[in-house]
Amino acid sequence: MKKQLALFILLLCCSSCASQKKEIIAKSTIKLEGRNTNIRDLIEIDGYYYMKEYPDSNCRMFFENGTWVDFYFKRDVSEDDIKANMSKSIASRIEKKQIRWGSFWGVYCIQNDTIIVHRYMKGSFWEVWSLNEERYKVVDRETVQRISFRSLLEAGESSNEIYGTRVNDTFHFVPADSLPSSDCWLKEEKWVWRNESDWKAYMEKIKQNKKK
Numbered sequence: 001m002k003k004q005l006a007l008f009i010l011l012l013c014c015s016s017c018a019s020q021k022k023e024i025i026a027k028s029t030i031k032l033e034g035r036n037t038n039i040r041d042l043i044e045i046d047g048y049y050y051m052k053e054y055p056d057s058n059c060r061m062f063f064e065n066g067t068w069v070d071f072y073f074k075r076d077v078s079e080d081d082i083k084a085n086m087s088k089s090i091a092s093r094i095e096k097k098q099i100r101w102g103s104f105w106g107v108y109c110i111q112n113d114t115i116i117v118h119r120y121m122k123g124s125f126w127e128v129w130s131l132n133e134e135r136y137k138v139v140d141r142e143t144v145q146r147i148s149f150r151s152l153l154e155a156g157e158s159s160n161e162i163y164g165t166r167v168n169d170t171f172h173f174v175p176a177d178s179l180p181s182s183d184c185w186l187k188e189e190k191w192v193w194r195n196e197s198d199w200k201a202y203m204e205k206i207k208q209n210k211k212k
Contacts, residue, residue: 020129020153025191027131027152030107030118032187034198036064037110042138046179048086049144049171055079060171062108063182068117070104079174086176105186106134113138118152120186129153142173 039045039062049060057072073082077089092101106119115136123129131152136144146169183206186192193199 020123023153024120024129024131028118028191030109030116031194032066032107032192032198033194034201037066037108039064039108039110039115042110042113042115042141043144044141044173044175047083047173047175049173051169051171058169061180061182062115065182066107066109067182067184067187068106068108068119069102069182069184070106070119071102083174083176085178087178087180090180100185101180102184105184107186107192114147115144122185136171139170143170145170 043062045062045064049062051058056075059071059073061069061071063069072091073089074091082089090101092099094100104119104121106117108115108117110116115138117134117136119130119132119134121128121130133148133150133152134146135148137147139145187202188206190196190199193202
């Protein structure tokens with residue numbers, strides 16, 4: 001009886017995760033285009049953005065290829081360490097025998113002076129998928145302000161109330177050297193790309209890098 005119950009719970013979790021992913025794919029309207037965006041015309045990107053209230057966490061990077069990441073730094077690094085070698089200063093973890101970094105990954109598009117981000121949390125047996133939208137207004141070349149945050153999933157609509165006050169957060173730019181790569185789990189998902197050919201090209205690049 002216990003084995004049957006465990007199997008039922010497992011099947012229920014798998015079904016829920018699959019259903020969530022279908023909803024994620026359906027609502028993922030911002031895509032990687034396989035080319036650079038014009039974000040350099042709006043803001044500085046050779047470094048990172050942070051909130052003065054939380055200098056080691058809640059950091060952001062906007063990559064020129066259309067990806068975005070929320071991450072944090074190791075506790076034992078100084079500001080000078082970060083500026084000199086940003087890649088070595090970022091907190092990371094080992095996942096499936098690979099070193100991964102970034103708390104949330106996403107993709108963005110630009111509408112006038114606003115950067116719209118679709119931010120993802122990858123689902124697993126223990127965690128549900130999440131898809132949130134963040135909007136950043138460009139104040140100047142080294143300052144962006146988060147003006148909205150909302151869930152795009154039906155099951156997560158209540159998070160609008162939870163995060164409703166987390167707006168008007170100001171992020172300031174810090175230049176840095178030895179920037180990290182934008183390679184991440186999200187770019188390995190075919191549905192996040194506009195064209196399948198660009199996804200195939202990216203996956204081939206990852207395959208070749210693993211052989212080195």
